[in-house]
Amino acid sequence: MTGPPVPLSGAGSTLTLEAGEIAASPGEIAEFSQAVAQGGRAGAKKVLRSFAKRLAQHQADLAKYESQGGYTSKTVGEIKHFQTMIRLAEDYLIKNP
Secondary structure (H helix, E strand, C coil): CCCCEEEEEEECCCEEEEEEEEEEEEEHHHHHHHHHHHHHHHHHHHHHHHHHHHHHHHHHHHHHHHCCCCCCCCHHHHHHHHHHHHHHHHHHHHHCC
């Protein structure tokens, strides 16, 4: 199941991602596109680093919240967002060496 191609461009390179393939929302694609448009490949690397850090922190928080019996839906949603952004960045970096 794939969605329509979504062009991402920045720093002289263009990447077409299958939105359905990565399950990225239009907002996530726009967020990543802006980072790449402003910083090119370095911007994609920064997205990857920052969201990897945030993912690790939220996964630790999720384990803590679950052990305390607290609500986890917001944390789970943020983890999914971070994972999608990481996949977008990794895909961009693979296709734009």
